[in-house]
Amino acid sequence: MNQENTNKALFLDRDGVVNVDHGYVFKSEEFEFIDGVFSTCKAFYDVGYKIIIVTNQSGIGRGYYSESEFLALSEWMKAQFSAHQIEITDVYFCPHHPKNALPDYLKECDCRKPAPGMLLQGIKEHHIDPALSIMVGDKLGDMHAAISANVRTKVLVRSGQKFDDKAVNFADYVCDSINDLPALFADLT
Numbered sequence: 023m024n025q026e027n028t029n030k031a032l033f034l035d036r037d038g039v040v041n042v043d044h045g046y047v048f049k050s051e052e053f054e055f056i057d058g059v060f061s062t063c064k065a066f067y068d069v070g071y072k073i074i075i076v077t078n079q080s081g082i083g084r085g086y087y088s089e090s091e092f093l094a095l096s097e098w099m100k101a102q103f104s105a106h107q108i109e110i111t112d113v114y115f116c117p118h119h120p121k122n123a124l125p126d127y128l129k130e131c132d133c134r135k136p137a138p139g140m141l142l143q144g145i146k147e148h149h150i151d152p153a154l155s156i157m158v159g160d161k162l163g164d165m166h167a168a169i170s171a172n173v174r175t176k177v178l179v180r181s182g183q184k185f186d187d188k189a190v191n192f193a194d195y196v197c198d199s200i201n202d203l204p205a206l207f208a209d210l211t
Contacts, residue, residue, distance in 0.1 A: 038182015058201025
């Protein structure tokens with residue numbers, strides 16, 4: 023058996039998918055989980071999906087908060103999932119921005135979605151088979167990243183950013199929120 027392709031993942035954008043997108047959230051008291059996120063992730067986790075967060079965090083690059091503040095919030099978020107018997111396998115983030123960032127973060131990179139870098143890193147580090155995996159996002163960039171990383175199933179949720187028909191055209195499924203996934207994938211869960 024090819025050890026490189028033994029796991030499946032539920033890749034999740036963070037803001038707008040896991041939590042309500044209030045814009046540049048970096049404090050736990052401002053972090054509001056989307057209704058149903060725990061039960062949905064538990065259903066996938068229980069059938070063997072690794073839960074991996076992939077999130078653009080240009081607020082770091084813009085100087086709104088630090089990497090250490092982001093990492094502290096990520097640890098808090100992971101603890102909330104753990105309290106629901108769900109292990110978050112990893113959290114990948116991109117602090118860069120190509121136009122609006124402090125000098126150390128001002129760059130074109132391969133990690134900022136729509137680039138696939140975060141997904142590819144997760145695939146490599148956690149032996150993920152992208153053909154068995156799902157990307158859930160709220161933007162066209164999430165769909166493009168999934169396509170570039172060969173993630174087979176792309177789900178666009180309306181609980182985050184507003185998107186147009188172009189974004190819809192790149193998704194395999196469109197639903198109101200992550201809460202709708204168990205019904206979409208009833209044969210898996």
